[in-house]
Amino acid sequence: MIRNLATDRGRGPAALTKHRLFWPAAALIALLLGNLIVSPRFFAVEIRDGHLYGNLIDILRNGSPLILIAVGMTLVIATRGIDLSVGAVVAVSGAVACVELGSTSILLAIGAALGLCLVLGAWNGWLVAGLKIQPIVATLILMVAGRGLAQLITGGQIVTVQNGPFLAIAGGYLLTLPLSFLIAMAVYALTSLVVRRSALGLLLESVGGNPEASRLSGLRSGRLIWLCYVFSALCAGVAGLIISSNVTGADGNNAGLWIELDAILAVVIGGTQLTGGRFSLGGTVIGALLIQTLTTTVYALGIPSQETLLFKAVVVTVVCLVQSPAFRAKLVKRRRRPESPAVAAQPEKVEVAS
Amino acid sequence: MNDTAEILRMTGIRKRFPGVTALDGVDFRLFPGEVHALMGENGAGKSTLIKVLTGVEGVDAGSIELAGAAVAFAGPDQAQLAGVSTVYQEVNLCPNLSVAENILLGREPRRFGRIQWSRMRKRAEELLARLDLRIDVSAELGTLSIAVQQMVAIARALDVEARVLVLDEPTSSLDAREVEQLMAVLRALRADGMAILFVSHFIDQVFAIADRMTVLRNGKLVGEYRTSEITQVELVTKMIGKELAALDEVSERSAATGPELVATDGLARAGGIEPFSLTIRRGEVVGLAGLLGSGRTELARLLFGADHADHGTVDIDGRRVQLRSPRVAMNQGVAFCSENRKTEGLIAELTIRENIALAVQAGRGWLRPLSRRRQLELAAQYIEALDIRPADPEAVVGTLSGGNQQKVLLARWLATQPRLLILDEPTRGIDVGAKAEIQRLVATLSADGMAVLFVSAELEEVLRLSHHVAVLRDRKVVAQLANEGLTPEDIMATIADGGRS
Numbered sequence: 030m031i032r033n034l035a036t037d038r039g040r041g042p043a044a045l046t047k048h049r050l051f052w053p054a055a056a057l058i059a060l061l062l063g064n065l066i067v068s069p070r071f072f073a074v075e076i077r078d079g080h081l082y083g084n085l086i087d088i089l090r091n092g093s094p095l096i097l098i099a100v101g102m103t104l105v106i107a108t109r110g111i112d113l114s115v116g117a118v119v120a121v122s123g124a125v126a127c128v129e130l131g132s133t134s135i136l137l138a139i140g141a142a143l144g145l146c147l148v149l150g151a152w153n154g155w156l157v158a159g160l161k162i163q164p165i166v167a168t169l170i171l172m173v174a175g176r177g178l179a180q181l182i183t184g185g186q187i188v189t190v191q192n193g194p195f196l197a198i199a200g201g202y203l204l205t206l207p208l209s210f211l212i213a214m215a216v217y218a219l220t221s222l223v224v225r226r227s228a229l230g231l232l233l234e235s236v237g238g239n240p241e242a243s244r245l246s247g248l249r250s251g252r253l254i255w256l257c258y259v260f261s262a263l264c265a266g267v268a269g270l271i272i273s274s275n276v277t278g279a280d281g282n283n284a285g286l287w288i289e290l291d292a293i294l295a296v297v298i299g300g301t302q303l304t305g306g307r308f309s310l311g312g313t314v315i316g317a318l319l320i321q322t323l324t325t326t327v328y329a330l331g332i333p334s335q336e337t338l339l340f341k342a343v344v345v346t347v348v349c350l351v352q353s354p355a356f357r358a359k360l361v362k363r364r365r366r367p368e369s370p371a372v373a374a375q376p377e378k379v380e381v382a383s
Numbered sequence: 384m385n386d387t388a389e390i391l392r393m394t395g396i397r398k399r400f401p402g403v404t405a406l407d408g409v410d411f412r413l414f415p416g417e418v419h420a421l422m423g424e425n426g427a428g429k430s431t432l433i434k435v436l437t438g439v440e441g442v443d444a445g446s447i448e449l450a451g452a453a454v455a456f457a458g459p460d461q462a463q464l465a466g467v468s469t470v471y472q473e474v475n476l477c478p479n480l481s482v483a484e485n486i487l488l489g490r491e492p493r494r495f496g497r498i499q500w501s502r503m504r505k506r507a508e509e510l511l512a513r514l515d516l517r518i519d520v521s522a523e524l525g526t527l528s529i530a531v532q533q534m535v536a537i538a539r540a541l542d543v544e545a546r547v548l549v550l551d552e553p554t555s556s557l558d559a560r561e562v563e564q565l566m567a568v569l570r571a572l573r574a575d576g577m578a579i580l581f582v583s584h585f586i587d588q589v590f591a592i593a594d595r596m597t598v599l600r601n602g603k604l605v606g607e608y609r610t611s612e613i614t615q616v617e618l619v620t621k622m623i624g625k626e627l628a629a630l631d632e633v634s635e636r637s638a639a640t641g642p643e644l645v646a647t648d649g650l651a652r653a654g655g656i657e658p659f660s661l662t663i664r665r666g667e668v669v670g671l672a673g674l675l676g677s678g679r680t681e682l683a684r685l686l687f688g689a690d691h692a693d694h695g696t697v698d699i700d701g702r703r704v705q706l707r708s709p710r711v712a713m714n715q716g717v718a719f720c721s722e723n724r725k726t727e728g729l730i731a732e733l734t735i736r737e738n739i740a741l742a743v744q745a746g747r748g749w750l751r752p753l754s755r756r757r758q759l760e761l762a763a764q765y766i767e768a769l770d771i772r773p774a775d776p777e778a779v780v781g782t783l784s785g786g787n788q789q790k791v792l793l794a795r796w797l798a799t800q801p802r803l804l805i806l807d808e809p810t811r812g813i814d815v816g817a818k819a820e821i822q823r824l825v826a827t828l829s830a831d832g833m834a835v836l837f838v839s840a841e842l843e844e845v846l847r848l849s850h851h852v853a854v855l856r857d858r859k860v861v862a863q864l865a866n867e868g869l870t871p872e873d874i875m876a877t878i879a880d881g882g883r884s
Contacts, residue, residue, distance in 0.1 A: 228744045228752035231737055238730040245689055245727050246795065247713040247745040306732050 049300045053315045056298070056348045060322050068329055080202035084325060089206070090199075092321030093213035094119070094268035096314055098288060099295035100217050101264030103313045104224070104257040106296050107237045108250075109305030110157060110164035112258060114149070115265040115292060117175025119285025122146050122269025124182040127190050127279035135194050143266045149175065150262025154255030168258075172289070179281035189278035199275035209271045216264065221310050230308075233257070237305025291320050298348060319348065388451070390415050390578045391436075391467075391547055396445035398431055405431040407602045408445070413547060418569060418579045420593035420610075424622055424674070424840065428602040429582050433549055436580075437462040437469050450546070468540030469549040476536055478525030483507035485524050486539045510538040514568045530561030537568065548572065549580045552676075554588055566592050584676035585857055586615055586879070598622055615879035619674075623842065623875065640850060641665030643701075644834045645686070645717075645803055650695035655681035658695055659860040661853060663803060663834045668825060670849030670866070671838040672874050678858035679838045680722060683805045686836065687719035688712040699803075713746055716802035720792050720809055722838070724785070728792045731781030735771065736762040738780050739794045746799060765794035770820065786817030793821070797828075804828065805836045810844060822848060842871040856881055 045051060064071040064084070074083035098115045105112045122142045129138035149171060156167035190196070201208040224230040235243045236250040243250055265285070273279045297303060298319055299312025323344055327337050350356045391413040398406040406428045413419050421429050434440040436447065438456025447454050449465060456462040459469060476485045483504045484491075492502040507520040516534050524532060533553055540548055550569075554562045569579060569592055583589055589596065590610060598605040598621045605621050644665045651658040656678040663669050671679045684690045686697070688706030697704055699715045706712045709719070721727035729738055740758040747753070753761070762776035769790040773783075780791055789809060796804060806825065810818040825848050829835050839845050845852060846869055854862040854877045862877045 226752065227749050228747070229749040231733075231740070231744060231752075232749050234733060235730050235737075235741055238732050239726070241727050242721075242730055243741075243745075245687075245709050245719065245721060246742045247710045248741075249710060249745075253749070306730075 049309055050312050050315065052352045053298050053300060053312050053319065056351060057315055057319045057322065060319060060326065060344070064322075064326055064329060071329060076205065080205045080207075084329060086207065088318060088321050088325050089210040091325070092318055093207070093209040094271045094285075095288065095291055095295060095321060096213040096317040097216055097264045097268040097271070098261075098292040099299075099313045099317045100213075100220055100310060101257075101261035102289075102292045103296050103299070103301055103308050103310055104220075104233060105164070105261045106293070106301055106303060107233045107305055107308035108254045108257055109237045109240070110254065110257065111168065111293065111303070112153065112261045113165065113168040113289050114153060114171035114175055115261060115268075116285040116287060116289045117172050117179065118146055118149055118262050118265035119269035119272055119288060120179035120279075120281050121149065121175050121182065122266040123273030123279040123284045124179040124188070124281055126195070126270055127188040127273055128182055130190050130192050130195060131188075135192060138195075139270060142270060143263060146262045146266030146269070147259055150259035151255070153262065154258035157258060158251040158254040176281060179279070179284070183279050183281050185281075187278050187280045190273075191277070195270075196274055196277060199271050209275075212267065212271065216267065217310060217314055220260075224310070229253070234306055234308065238307070292317075294345065295320055298352070300352075389413060390450055392448045393432075393436065394446050394448075396432065396435055396447075397443045398428075398435055398440060399443050405602050406435065409599065409602070409604045410607075411597055411604075412607075413578045413580055414595075415546070415578045416573055416576045417594040418573055418581050418592050420589045420596040421580060421582045421599070422589065422596050422618065422622055423599035423605075427599040427622070429599060430551065431602075432599070433469065433551055433580070433582070437467060437549065463540075463543050463545075466544055466546035467549065468543060468545040468547070469551065470533070470536045470540050470553055471551050476524055476532065476539070478523070478532075480524060481521050482511075482518065482524055482527070482535055483520040485535055486510055486520075486542060488539075490542065506542070507538070510542055511535070513541065513571075514538055515571070528561070530564060533561075533565065534568065541572075545577065547578045547580065549582075551582045552584065553581075554583055554585060562588060584674050586618065586674070587857055587881075590615060616876050619875045619879045620872075622674075623871070640667040641832060644699065646698045647686070648696045648698075650685055650692050650697060652681065652685055652690055652693050655690060655858065656685065656855075657859045659853075660695075661860070661863070663836060665802070665834050666829050666832045667851065668829045668835040668837050668849045670845035670852040671836065671855060672842055672845050672852050673855030673878060674840070677855040677878075678860075679855055680807055681858065682855070682860070683719065683807050683836060683838055686712070686803075687717055687805055689719065689721075710745070713742070713799065713801075716800075717805065718742070718796035718799055718801035718803070719805040720789075720796055720807060722808035722811065724788050724792055729780050729788055732779065734777045734779055735766065735783075735791055736776035738791050739765055739798055742795045742799050761798050762794075765790075765797065769794055769824070784813075786813035789813055789817065789821065793824070801833065803834045803836065805838070807838045808840065809837075810839060810841070818844075842874050846871065846874070854878060 071084050074081055074085055076082065098119070102112055102115065122145070125145050126138045126142040129141050153168050153171055156162045156170070157164050197208060199209050203211055224233070232248060232253055235246070236248060236253055240250060269285060272284050295316035296313050298316035299309055299314070301308040301312065323341055327340060332340055389412045393409065393411040396406050396409045396411070397404070409428065409432060411432065421432065423429050431440065435442050438458045438461055449467065454465060456465065477488070480488070486507045487503050491498045492506065493499065504520050511518065511520065511534070514534050514537060516531070518527070518531065524535060537548070553565060566588070569581070573579060581589070581593060593610050595607065595609050596613070596618070597607045598618070600622065641664055643662055645663040647659065647661050649658040649660060659682065661669070671682060673679050681690070685692050686706070688709050688711050691707070697706055704711070704715055712719070725731065730741070736758050739762050740753055743761070744753055759776055765771065766774050766776065771787050771790045771794070780788060783791065793809065809821050822844065825835055825837060837845060837848055846866060849866050852864050852866055852869060852874065853860050854864065854874060856878050861881050864873070864877070
């Protein structure tokens with residue numbers, strides 16, 4: 030550790046800003062602080078009906094489906110892939126669960142939903158790893174077909190549920206925290222543990238970083254890639270349960286609509302590159318929270334609905350620009366020209382902070 | 384034939400890249416109606432000379448005259464307009480477009496901005512007819528054989544009023560019959576008065592087609608020769624020259640070798656390497672000698688299962704094995720360090736520790752991870768044994784120097800404790816010190832009983848380390864020699880005469 034510190038310092042400008050989670054975390058904090066300035070009570074958390082209540086808690090609760098999906102997406106993207114079908118899988122999962130709840134117990138309904146999601150994930154993985162179809166095309170198939178499947182299951186209707194335990198998935202609280210957030214965190218923690226404690230993380234990063242070199246090192250990349258798509262679909266399935274529980278029903282058309290794009294964005298904001306290789310699950314969670322905070326901000330600020338999308342786009346653009354090393358380099362260069370001493374002082378300041 | 388004035392004259396060409404002088408005062412001339420071969424080993428400066436000629440790179444010193452007028456092309460398109468057309472080693476056309484579109488891309492016959500498709504097809508057919516090729520020009524290029532694609536590339540080069548045709552390794556992906564077809568086309572073009580600059584590593588082909596050759600070595604001009612006045616042995620000698628860097632002698636070549644470990648019988652892969660039978664004993668270093676493109680790497684890849692063999696058998700330790708994949712070969716104790724460290728070897732964004740642990744981990748599967756402590760032990764062990772710098776297991780491999788990257792790759796495979804270690808150009812592009820260390824390591828490993836297949840373009844190195852040398856030429860094992868007092872000259876002679884003597 031001591032040597033690491035020394036080399037980092039030797040390397041120059043800033044060890045702290047070099048940390049891979051620095052920029053996503055900074056963006057998230059900046060957005061939260063922005064909210065605080067506009068509405069001073071934004072951070073207020075109180076206890077109501079025996080559980081925590083407030084804007085921050087809402088972010089955690091509403092952000093949990095996105096966290097789940099983005100965690101699965103991270104592993105897929107690490108292998109140089111992408112999974113566009115997660116939104117459709119959300120719809121299928123919700124549809125199966127809600128329809129089955131009409132006839133069987135909650136455990137069987139959830140089991141059936143997640144079981145079907147595993148099958149769908151296996152299908153995606155087979156197309157990508159077995160048939161070598163480009164991931165974007167392979168998962169596009171299920172992105173379209175999955176919505177059709179969901180409507181087939183619900184008979185084209187919106188199926189509503191009144192089952193108490195099922196509604197608790199999204200609406201319930203445990204230890205004063207939203208149950209859905211705890212589920213998302215449990216999946217995140219478990220995934221991190223498995224990926225980093227087993228050799229899965231290393232092998233995935235290797236396959237994504239250099240597929241040919243990995244093959245020549247004796248890796249069976251096909252199985253690993255397949256596994257990632259299965260896991261991604263499973264995560265989407267759990268997210269689908271939360272989403273349908275939240276709206277007390279299954280809507281094949283709108284459940285999880287466009288959530289694949291938010292998930293990809295969360296992964297990228299979190300510092301995992303679409304070109305595969307090194308990935309960061311922690312970064313992904315921060316990215317997902319950032320996107321959810323943005324959505325909450327829109328409501329909290331009372332931004333007119335017709336301006337919502339544009340506002341989101343502007344914020345996302347800024348976040349992406351701030352994360353881009355090329356853009357930061359340009360910014361620094363432009364500032365350095367007029368007053369170089371001020372900039373020269375900057376590295377030292379950060380060094381002290383590290 | 385050479386009474387006419389030269390069409391192209393390059394004088395005193397000098398080109399420096401950061402850290403290397405790629406061309407150092409090279410002269411080159413080309414006459415109409417001749418095929419002129421540009422010869423030299425990898426890194427001799429052939430490609431750079433072509434790049435300078437076609438305007439891809441500028442020159443630092445020297446002049447280029449085309450038909451008596453000084454020129455300095457700003458890019459390949461300008462060179463082409465002036466009559467210098469180039470066909471590159473890899474066909475760089477668009478496989479999803481038609482033949483006619485590929486030939487006339489960017490120069491489509493137009494009227495009022497609209498492409499005249501019928502005129503375009505007719506023009507393409509005319510150009511191909513000149514190459515004695517009659518194919519459907521509306522066919523998608525990707526559906527045709529590589530040889531035909533190569534012809535299409537040449538047709539494209541001929542469409543402009545080409546006076547100089549540059550062919551950079553046009554035959555490297557062709558089989559014998561296709562090569563003959565291409566040669567016929569070149570002869571026809573030569574008869575039409577075209578000046579052809581031909582780069583190839585196949586000595587037979589060069590002697591079959593070229594009228595004259597210019598030899599480069601380490602960016603310097605060795606000389607210009609008429610093909611009729613030079614023998615193949617002389618050419619090879621001039622290309623390779625003498626090894627200048629004197630490494631400290633590695634002479635601990637173990638005398639006794641153990642029982643047979645690997646035996647191949649008629650192993651072959653179409654377009655890669657012709658059938659060969661090779662045995663490697665425990666504790667033995669078998670060297671593969673041959674020029675670039677002679678099939679050295681292809682042979683090595685077959686033994687590792689990186690490519691599938693079409694014919695023949697492999698026995699390891701007396702048992703027949705099907706090397707279907709690298710994994711199967713690994714389980715048999717075979718390890719392979721690729722010559723392309725960057726594309727086929729290391730994972731640049733991972734750390735030294737992760738890269739070293741990778742092959743061992745791949746063998747165990749993801750469910751049985753090496754503990755971090757064990758990974759660090761492995762890394763520390765090889766960082767010390769191979770003197771990898773920086774000696775920091777968490778350093779990112781992409782930032783290391785070439786020699787240290789090579790050592791990391793070596794460490795990855797040594798960590799699997801292989802029985803047969805295949806080293807493809809392990810010392811290419813690394814400094815003299817690291818080179819000597821790797822050579823010493825190979826000697827030590829073989830003394831400890833490991834079988835090593837050592838592939839290198841440097842004959843001195845192969846001879847210093849090997850008990851046996853298999854000589855390759857034109858994708859064929861032409862001789863297998865016991866290394867008892869062999870000299871580089873012996874090997875060169877064998878390469879030059881194809882093992883006939």
